[in-house]
């Protein structure tokens with residue numbers, strides 16, 4: 001079976017700094033893969049080579065077997081790779097459902113239509129997406145009134161609007177309280193399974209990584225140090241060594 005995402009031997013240097021060296025990853029549909037590592041390990045660089053923000057110097061990034069390395073982000077998005085919107089990208093003055101409608105309109109390339117005419121567009125589809133993230137009851141509230149954890153759910157609904165096969169989430173739970181961040185990633189996991197969608201995410205919160213990811217890839221100084229189930233990675237002496245002194249504790253928190 002062809003993997004949903006197959007990253008093979010990608011490398012990237014910035015001037016004299018080798019940010020990523022020969023990294024390979026595989027992600028199957030329905031799976032959550034966490035990309036972790038100490039600061040400066042190369043997580044964002046790897047992530048951005050998958051999303052198209054950066055072009056690898058070497059190596060390939062295959063989506064269902066097709067190499068997407070070096071394509072523009074929009075072209076990659078069109079091939080079914082979604083990305084969570086950051087908080088600044090929700091329109092605070094619009095309501096919750098209008099934000100999701102904007103995401104649907106953007107996918108339909110109708111964003112430049114006159115908004116009032118477009119406003120009725122796909123409201124029921126937007127409500128269905130909000131229902132999937134538990135936000136349908138708050139559909140008509142302005143986003144500016146929402147609690148932070150609820151904004152993150154709206155961002156997730158927006159990212160699901162184009163029906164992605166692969167969802168990229170860059171530090172999705174940054175700034176959230178511990179209970180909220182586990183709940184957000186539990187929801188993401190359910191959605192990944194229901195939709196048969198793969199999720200690649202970078203994450204600093206170890207409770208989220210070890211509690212929610214199906215597999216974990218550990219980068220250290222630009223190289224893949226270990227890859228496996230949370231249990232395999234937690235028990236790996238090299239991983240424990242790499243995290244020594246960083247303040248992160250690789251213990252199960254549940």
Ligand SMILES: Nc1ncnc2c1ncn2[C@@H]1O[C@H](COP(=O)(O)OP(=O)(O)OP(=O)(O)O)[C@@H](O)[C@H]1O
Pocket residue numbers: 014015017018019037038039040041042043044045046
């Ligand atoms: N645009 C750039 N120009 C020069 N150096 C860069 C650039 N982007 C990243 N680097 C360097 O590449 C290395 C990897 O950085 P990267 O941001 O990918 O790490 P990271 O694991 O995401 O770190 P963090 O957890 O701190 O966000 C670092 O040494 C960083 O300084």
